[in-house]
Amino acid sequence: MYATVTSDCIGCGACEEICPQVFRINLYEIAEAYTNPIPQDAEEATKQAAKSCPVAAIILE
Numbered sequence: 001m002y003a004t005v006t007s008d009c010i011g012c013g014a015c016e017e018i019c020p021q022v023f024r025i026n027l028y029e030i031a032e033a034y035t036n037p038i039p040q041d042a043e044e045a046t047k048q049a050a051k052s053c054p055v056a057a058i059i060l061e
Contacts, residue, residue: 001043002061003033003050009057018052019045031057 003022005015009030015023021042022035038046050058 001038001046002036003038003046004059004061005031005033006057006059008055009053010055012054014052014054015049015058018049022046023049023058033058 005023011025011029011031013025013031015031016025019042022033022038022045023031024034026032035042047060050056050060
């Protein structure tokens with residue numbers, strides 16, 4: 001599984017709070033997926049982070 005954060009991100013930090021193993025807020029105050037492919041032990045948390053995104057900026061493949 002791979003995660004991508006689109007330019008729709010508003011930098012709320014929900015994804016980083018739910019799954020810091022995969023997401024972080026960068027210097028531009030937007031989220032980025034810094035771990036790809038997603039480790040198996042983080043897949044469920046990654047899915048939860050995507051569902052929790054208020055602007056649906058996380059795409060999972």
